[in-house]
Amino acid sequence: MASETGIGASVKRKEDARFITGAGNYTDDINAAGQTYMVFVRSPYARAKINGIDTADAAATDGVVAVFTGADLAADEIGDLPCGWMVKSKDGSDMVAPPHPPIATHAVNYVGEPYAVVIGETLEAARNGAEAVDADFEELPAVVDLSTAASADQIHESVPNNQAYDWELGDKAATDAAFDSAHHVATVDIVNNRLIPNAIEPRAALGEYDAAAGTYTLHTTSQNPHLERLVLAAFVNVAPEARLRVISPDVGGGFGSKIFVYAEETAVIWAAGKVRRPVKWRAERSESFLADCHGRDHVTTAQLALGEDGRFLGLRVKTKANMGAYLSTFASSVPTYLYGTLMAGQYTTPAIYVEVQSLYTNTAPVDAYRGAGRPEATYVVERCVETAAREMGIDPAEIRRRNFIQPGDFPYDTPVALTYDTGDYEASLDKALEHIDYGGFGARRAASESAGKKRGIGFSCYIEACGLAPSQVAISLGAGVGLFEVGEVRVDVTGSVTVVTGSHSHGQSHETTFAQIISDKLGVPFENVTVLHGDTGRSDYALGTYGSRSLAVGGSAIIKATDKIIAKGKKIAAHMLEAEEDQMEFADGTFTVADSNQSITFGEVAFSAYVPQNFPLEDLEPGLSEKAFYDPPNFTYPAGAHICEVEVDPDTGVVDIVDFVAVDDFGHVVNPMIVEGQVHGGLAQGIGQALLEHGVYDDAGQLVSGSYMDYTMPRADDLPSFTVDTTVTPCTHNPLGVKGCGEAGAIGSTAAVMNAVTDALGVASVSMPATPETVWRAASACGEAPKAPKEGE
Amino acid sequence: MEQAGESRIAQPRDRVWRALNDPEVLARCLDGCKSMTAVGDGEYEAEVGAKVGPVKATFKAAISLNDVIEPESYRLEVEVKGGAAGFAKGSATVNLEEVAGDDGDETLLTYRINGNIGGKLAQIGSRLVDAAARKMAARFFARFAVDFDTA
Numbered sequence: 001m002a003s004e005t006g007i008g009a010s011v012k013r014k015e016d017a018r019f020i021t022g023a024g025n026y027t028d029d030i031n032a033a034g035q036t037y038m039v040f041v042r043s044p045y046a047r048a049k050i051n052g053i054d055t056a057d058a059a060a061t062d063g064v065v066a067v068f069t070g071a072d073l074a075a076d077e078i079g080d081l082p083c084g085w086m087v088k089s090k091d092g093s094d095m096v097a098p099p100h101p102p103i104a105t106h107a108v109n110y111v112g113e114p115y116a117v118v119i120g121e122t123l124e125a126a127r128n129g130a131e132a133v134d135a136d137f138e139e140l141p142a143v144v145d146l147s148t149a150a151s152a153d154q155i156h157e158s159v160p161n162n163q164a165y166d167w168e169l170g171d172k173a174a175t176d177a178a179f180d181s182a183h184h185v186a187t188v189d190i191v192n193n194r195l196i197p198n199a200i201e202p203r204a205a206l207g208e209y210d211a212a213a214g215t216y217t218l219h220t221t222s223q224n225p226h227l228e229r230l231v232l233a234a235f236v237n238v239a240p241e242a243r244l245r246v247i248s249p250d251v252g253g254g255f256g257s258k259i260f261v262y263a264e265e266t267a268v269i270w271a272a273g274k275v276r277r278p279v280k281w282r283a284e285r286s287e288s289f290l291a292d293c294h295g296r297d298h299v300t301t302a303q304l305a306l307g308e309d310g311r312f313l314g315l316r317v318k319t320k321a322n323m324g325a326y327l328s329t330f331a332s333s334v335p336t337y338l339y340g341t342l343m344a345g346q347y348t349t350p351a352i353y354v355e356v357q358s359l360y361t362n363t364a365p366v367d368a369y370r371g372a373g374r375p376e377a378t379y380v381v382e383r384c385v386e387t388a389a390r391e392m393g394i395d396p397a398e399i400r401r402r403n404f405i406q407p408g409d410f411p412y413d414t415p416v417a418l419t420y421d422t423g424d425y426e427a428s429l430d431k432a433l434e435h436i437d438y439g440g441f442g443a444r445r446a447a448s449e450s451a452g453k454k455r456g457i458g459f460s461c462y463i464e465a466c467g468l469a470p471s472q473v474a475i476s477l478g479a480g481v482g483l484f485e486v487g488e489v490r491v492d493v494t495g496s497v498t499v500v501t502g503s504h505s506h507g508q509s510h511e512t513t514f515a516q517i518i519s520d521k522l523g524v525p526f527e528n529v530t531v532l533h534g535d536t537g538r539s540d541y542a543l544g545t546y547g548s549r550s551l552a553v554g555g556s557a558i559i560k561a562t563d564k565i566i567a568k569g570k571k572i573a574a575h576m577l578e579a580e581e582d583q584m585e586f587a588d589g590t591f592t593v594a595d596s597n598q599s600i601t602f603g604e605v606a607f608s609a610y611v612p613q614n615f616p617l618e619d620l621e622p623g624l625s626e627k628a629f630y631d632p633p634n635f636t637y638p639a640g641a642h643i644c645e646v647e648v649d650p651d652t653g654v655v656d657i658v659d660f661v662a663v664d665d666f667g668h669v670v671n672p673m674i675v676e677g678q679v680h681g682g683l684a685q686g687i688g689q690a691l692l693e694h695g696v697y698d699d700a701g702q703l704v705s706g707s708y709m710d711y712t713m714p715r716a717d718d719l720p721s722f723t724v725d726t727t728v729t730p731c732t733h734n735p736l737g738v739k740g741c742g743e744a745g746a747i748g749s750t751a752a753v754m755n756a757v758t759d760a761l762g763v764a765s766v767s768m769p770a771t772p773e774t775v776w777r778a779a780s781a782c783g784e785a786p787k788a789p790k791e792g793e
Numbered sequence: 794m795e796q797a798g799e800s801r802i803a804q805p806r807d808r809v810w811r812a813l814n815d816p817e818v819l820a821r822c823l824d825g826c827k828s829m830t831a832v833g834d835g836e837y838e839a840e841v842g843a844k845v846g847p848v849k850a851t852f853k854a855a856i857s858l859n860d861v862i863e864p865e866s867y868r869l870e871v872e873v874k875g876g877a878a879g880f881a882k883g884s885a886t887v888n889l890e891e892v893a894g895d896d897g898d899e900t901l902l903t904y905r906i907n908g909n910i911g912g913k914l915a916q917i918g919s920r921l922v923d924a925a926a927r928k929m930a931a932r933f934f935a936r937f938a939v940d941f942d943t944a
Contacts, residue, residue, distance in 0.1 A: 044879045044912025111912065131850070131876045286916060700909060706916030 005519050005526035007736075010673035014511045024250040027204040027219050032278035035206070036065050038268055039126040040281070041116040041133045042290065043108035046142035046362040046701020047155065050106055050115060050135060057132040058118055063125025066275050067133065068267075069116045070105035078102065078270055081261055082235045083327035086478035087165050087336050087358075095165040098156035098360070100326040102236070102263040108137070109155060109325035110364050111703055112290025117267050119275055142362040142701030146322045147299050149359040155325065156360065164323050164332065164358040169340040170416055175353035178314025182305035186388035192376045193768045194297035194322070194695035195688075196711055197369050199506075201252025202283035203292065205265040207272030216244045218269045222534075223254040223504050224544020227481070229536045231261040231329070238270050248534035251506035255685070256368035257292045258506065259546050260329035264291065289706040294695050295369025297322035298335065298376050304349075304384040310394045312349040312403050317380055321358045324365035331367040332358065337477050338373030338465070338547075344414035345381040346425040346461045346639055347403040352415045362701040368546065370685055370746040371464070378462040382751035386459065387764065389788040396459050396755070396788050397433060401426060404461075407729075418465055420637045421732040423665060425461060428727045432641040432663040433791075435723045441645070442793035454648040454782070455658075456760025457790065459641065460752035466740035467552030467636035467731075484631035485549070486542040487557030489518065489565050491624040493610040495603035496528040502542020503554035504534045507681075508742060509674045510550060514558055516670055517736070521562045523589020523602055540627065548740030551670065552636045552731065559735040560628030569605045571620055576600055576608055636731045636739035640664035642683075642748035644756040653776025655691055655757055661723045662748065667731040667739040675741045679724045682745020688714035689746075690753035694769050712769075762787055794883070794923060797905040800934035804941050805898040806891045810864035812940065813887065822936040824929055827851070835861065841873075843929070846921040848913050850878035865889055871908075879915060881922075883908020902934070 005011050018024050055067040081100045088094060104115040116133045120126030143152040143162060150161045179185060205220040216239045222228045225246035233241040251258065264281055272279045283291065298321050305314040321335035340354035389399040404425045405412050412420045441457055448455035468474070471482035488500040497518050501510060515529035532538055542554075570584040573591035577584075583594045592599040609624035645659040662679055669675050692712040696705040705711040730737030750768070757770050762783040767774060802809050812818045816837055820829035825842040832838050835858035842851050852875040861867045866888045873881040883906060890901040910922055 041877065042912075044914075046911075111916070127877075133876070286913065289916065698915070700911065702909075702911050702915035704915060709917070709920075 003520070005516060007516055007520040007670050009516065009671065011512055011516055011526065011671055013509050013674065014515065015509060026201055026250045026252060027206060027221050028282045030206055030219050030249065031280070032206060032208055035278040035280050036119045036121060036275060037123040037126045038271060038279050038281040039118050039120070039123070039130045040114040040264060040287070041118065041130045043104070043111060043113045043115055045108060045137055045139050046111050046144070047140045048108050048137040049140060050104065050108065051138055052136045053116055054134040055116060057134065058129040061125065061129040061132050063121040064129035065119040065121060065277070066271070067116060067118050067129060068103070068271065068274070070101050070103035073103055073267070073270060074101065074105060076270065077237055078266070079236045081263065081266065081326070082231065083332055084329055084480040085333040086480065087167055087332040088478070089165045090168045095332055096159050097164065097327040098159050102266040110362050111701060112287070112364060113325065114263055117271065119271060119279060144361055144363065144697050144699060144701050146297065146320050146359060146361060149361050150357065155362060159360060162360040164327060164360065166355070166357045167336050168353070168355050170353040171351055172353045174351040175314045175316055178351040179303070179305045179316065182313055183308040184306045184388065184392055186304045186306065186384055186391050188302050188383045188387050188765065190300050190302070190379065190383055190765070191767055192296045192298040192300065192379055193689060193693070194366070195295040195369055195693050196289055196695045196705070197255050197257035197292055197295060198288065198713060199253035199255060199257060202285060202288045203258065203262070203264065204282035205268040206278060206280045207269035208278045209273040209276060211276055214243055216269055216273060218244070218246045218265065219249060220246065220265045221251050221258050222246065222248045223251070223258045223506060223546060225504065225534055225536050226502060226541050227259070227544055228261055228265065230481070232266060232269060236266055238266070245537045247537065248504050251504070254506045255370040256295065256372055256546060259544070260293055260367055262291070286707060289711065290364060290703060293328045293365050293367040294324065295366060296376060296689070297366050300380055302380045302384050304388050306388055306392065310392055310399050310402050312347055314351040315343055315349050315384065317343055317354045319356045321356055322363065322366050323358050323360050324363045325360060326365050328365040328367035331365060333479070334368050334373045335376070339377045341416045341418050342374050342377035342463065342465060343381060343416050345378070346405060346423070346463050348405050349403070350415060354416065363697050370682065371743040372547070374464040374743065375686065375747045375750055378460060378747050379751045382460045382462065382755065386755040390786045393786070393789060395790055397429060397438065397791065400429060400459065400461050419634060421634055422729045423637060423639050424727060424729050425639060428639065428663045428665055429461060429641040431725055431727060432643045432661045435661040435663065435725060436643045436645060436659055438791050441790055445793070448647050454650055454760040456646050456648070456756040456758070458644045458752045458755025458757070458759055460748045460755065461641050462744070462748035462751070463637055463639040464548070464743060464747050465635040466548035466638055466743065467632055467734070468547035468549045469635060470633060471631050481543065482631070483543050484629050485553040485557045486540045486627065486629050487554060487561045488539065488627040489558065489561040489625070491565060491606045491609070493607060495524065495606040496530070497522065497524050499529060499531045499558060500539045501531065501533045501554050501558060502539045502544065503550040504545045505550070506545070508545065508550050509671070513551060513670050513674060514555065517555060517558060518562065521559070522565065548638065548742040551736065551738050552734055552740045553630060553632055555736055555738065556632070556734045557628050557630035560630050561626045564626035564628060565624060568624060568626065569602065572605045572609055572624070573600050575615065575620060576605070633733050636667070636734070638664060638666050638739040638741065638744050640744060640748060642752040644749070644752040646753070646756040646760055648757065648760045648775060648779070650779040650782065653772035653774070653779060655770055655775055657687065657720045657753065659723070660720050660749070662745065663725045663727060664741065664744050665727045665729055665739070666741045666744070667728060668737040669726060670736070670738065676724050678741045679745045680722055682743060682747070683722055683749045684714045684719055686746040686749030687719060687753055690750045690768055690770060692718065692769050692771070759787065794908045794910060794926065795906065796923070796927060796930065798930060799901060799903040800938060801892070802900045802902060802938045803894055803896070804900055806889050806900045807864050808941065809889055809900040809902065812937070818940055822933050822940055824932050843925070845914060845925040846917050848878045848917055850875040852878070875914070877913065879910060879912025881908055881910045881914060
């Protein structure tokens, strides 16, 4: 049903009314009677032995309810924070993860690691108490530099060489052979800079313990409350799953950083049981910088082997990935199965070999951040391709065309374990070239030159594996959980519909998009559909939101449940119309007997389902409520072409993004306005990485970019007015034909920007972020590297 | 963090030296100093309230004097703990040079501070800490120079 509120319509967001009027209900908005406040006492040292912690003064501080250290959690048999994905090294050995107590016991290993908690009647009292905690630290030399971490001091007793694993993927012999026969080899050395997520809402938690029922309720800022509950129950031992409810109310952005199970939420819910009162914690922004998992942080050397005709023959990638001080919830999977597997990009490169050594340092743990592994992979592939084009004197658009997997090649098996189901990469590139007016670039560059500026254009033809994930594949690769999703469609007596999804919305707009799907499929007015999410007490176990999966996996579960509703509705309608079930047809909210004018509305069927008259109860149950679990048979593969045009002022080093075009293939689009918004946000984050953002630790392991004075978030005036467009090859294996759009902007854009900046300067590389200082210094080497010829130049 | 500076004091070197070794003088001249106690030979403990940007705390400092060449120079080692506010540690080399002034002997005091900071102090930005330390040093020497008149 094509309508103003159905699939494909740019319906305004249901969520916005409450968000823009300040009526959102975030964790910190929720208060419980008798609530206490928790403050974390955090290590000022990057690495130190704890010789003792004196909590007496803190406990005696006015208004302090309790002070706990790691020893108290250990005494209650509270377990370590686990990593949920087992990655094996080349030699077949298991990855090595150090013990990770929620509250440090014997040593602290990064600045900001909590070593005590203070609970107060007021926040002020808790803070005063925290000031009075006296720890005796013995400072040790910090391991900070990733490139030398393997040969530095051993951080954890159980982790030799500070190595989590040394992983490989692909056919080394075939790749070596490809290089032996290469006409040209392009080499890039790149650093993928550490990012600090900075969701607009800091993490928060409110833990409550009901002594009468013996149940715990945790309100928190989690992207996946079921995972939080599973880990807290099964690994951390706070309470059995059935006696622990985790609720994620409105959440202000996550970008991956709110997937993980952290020390703070764990301490809050445990302490609520301990002090028998509600316990509240909300991170200060300074704490978020220190204690949220960071993203990226790779050092990589990559080589692309090419034939004389510019065809890619082989790709070799060697990466060191920074894990930080401990292995966070999904940290191990990010630089491996979400990274190495994407090295084919959109190309037919026949032989690929990837090696990743993941190392511990005395820095905050690193885990998934918008794109998670795929931006890093895209950066490697697209910097290699651009470098090869320049070195071989081939137009950067042309070299990509020569190597694209063609529409007739699908399903396409890459040499790095994935099977792409569909795509048309040239269609996206063509559209992007048209939008940016590639033919006019030469004239624009000349105009810039005459004004004393340097103009450059950069391409990035990215691909991502989204819609995480086929459980069977993920589990065989080491995932500790299945990755399906649940959807429940409850038709109310009066015909309105309540949808319960296991995936969570913290900016993705489920309440709108999922209502559009239901409205479209069931013919129910859009405003009569309510979407509930983020509550383990309401939905069955499912996996939440990450990896651009909500629509492709969560939406598909809802479609499956909706199909069941329609099937049941047909039974009821057939009963009411005294027709055969297989004669019933359903369209536009009406059940009709085939080839007749006998029909009945969806609303009438719903009412009848709950006011059952003469139902043949053995064949037909009352009620109209269905649930489905959807486990995707494959990943989805959103792909697209991003082109960035920059003008650089060589005198100041300022990079001005004068144009940015993103043409993405997300398959079918349910709400184009929301998709455009997701792309805009992703582009801002990808551009932020390229030009502005950098998480920096000094040699002693102090976080020196720990506030907005030193960590530069992208602002509106840093960004151009984006041109966003789409092409469509529907996903072949989910009922909506959708692929996911949440991460694409952050995945594709970074490489496009850096390819443009280096093109403008005529240098082989510029390190990220390309701040004015970095660019100004690089400008002194202007014109030293070859430039690729461009159409119209 | 590295800082250096100098201050010319219209007093003979011996007098400056004595003042520099007098905890009471030091306590009077140091902004926010709540106490300064000699706890041993050339060892002091101090409590100083200081504000660096948004970080406000009482810092506990353990100070020891080393390489003392009376009345010319010493090296001051400081370890500062500010609890949740973080820590600082470093050393300051202080040199006194006799110079001729218009009205008699004067003293040129030069100092060089080396230090590093950690925790919240480092996080909120070493630029702020540098500025705060510079200001603190400037105020200290301004007061120190005139303290001889009041003493």
